[in-house]
Amino acid sequence: MKFAVLVFPGSNCDLDCYKAVESTIGQPVEYVWHTATDLSSYDCIIVPGGFSYGDYLRCGAIARFAPVMGALVEAAAQGKTIIGICNGFQILTEAGLLPGALLRNQTLKFRCHSTMLKVENNNTTFTSEYAAGEEIDIPIAHGEGNFYCDEATLRELELNNQIVFRYAGENPNGSVGNIAGVCSKDGNVLGMMPHPERAVSQLLGSEDGVRIFKSILNTWREKHGAAAIG
Template sequence: MNFAVLVFPGSNCDIDCYKAVEDTVGQPVEYVWHTETDLSKYDCILVPGGFSYGDYLRCGAIARFAPVMGALVKAAAEGKYVLGICNGFQILTEAGLLPGALMRNRELKFRCHQALLQVENAKTAFTSDYEQGEIISIPIAHGEGNYYCDEATLAELKANNQIVFRYKTGENPNGSVEDIAGICNKAGNVLGMMPHPERAISELLGSADGKRMFTSILSTWREQHGAAAVN
């Protein structure tokens, strides 16, 4: 299984994502610069956190127009896995790959600490190794993680089981609507989340709960591609 980690000017979690793939699933992984226009060789594309293009205008607003984004939209339409983390989530909403928007945190402060999440949908390609309703510890690091959508969009997210993660009740760090921490598209192959699973792959880092996101992706890909892919 081939992984890509997109790199924009200002990305700063690209190395974390690369190492997470190496350390959790041991599959081929490459950095892909934002000027590339072909992602056809990759099965999963990671859109990492950071401050793409300095977060000018608003988070993800400029990155959304990078040359690689056309290829990313195509890959998503083809059913390839796309995982946007933090700034990556912001980019995916700006690009229209996920609904809603990320606003300034409710208290207008940058929040950087461990966060408890509840797994709301354990049947996605990204969460199959988790238990439904499980509480996991994944760190956050954001100033604009306040997820917002209108009532109609929220109703649609619920109806289609697109809410994948919520912050544990009473521990919402940013004011996001209904404690939403991560959502997927209707097809289930594109996930955006504010917490950083790539920073939770070892107990030395405070939690290893992020490892199962990467093993989930590999397991689902292998199931879809038959037993021959296992080896």
């Protein structure tokens, strides 16, 4: 399975994502610069965290118009696996690949610490290795992680089981419904504010993020008739 990690001016979690793929599932992974226009050779595309284009105008607002985004929209339509983390989540909402928007944290402060999440939906490409309702430790690092959508969209997300992660315990940013991550209707695109790539070793405080990468790989292997990894 071949992974791409997109890199925008201002990305700062691209290296973390690259190393997480390399260390947890040992699959081929490449950096892809924001000027690329072809993602056809990749099976999974990671849109990493950071401050793309300095977060000018609005988080993800400029990155949404980068040349690579046309290829990303095409990849999503083809059913390829896409995960946007933190600023990557913001970019995916700006591009219309996921519903809702990410607003300033209610505290108006940057929050950077360990956070407990509840796995709301374990029947996705990204969460098949977790138990339903399991609580996992995944850190956050954001100033604009307050997920917002209107009541009609929230009802639709709940009806379609698109809410993948919720904050368990404290809601660190004021997100509606304690939402920490959502997926697209067809389930191949995930956006989440917490950073699973920073939770792949006990040396980092948690290895609960490993199973996101294993879930992605095992789902792909199942589709291609290959053996799953443990």
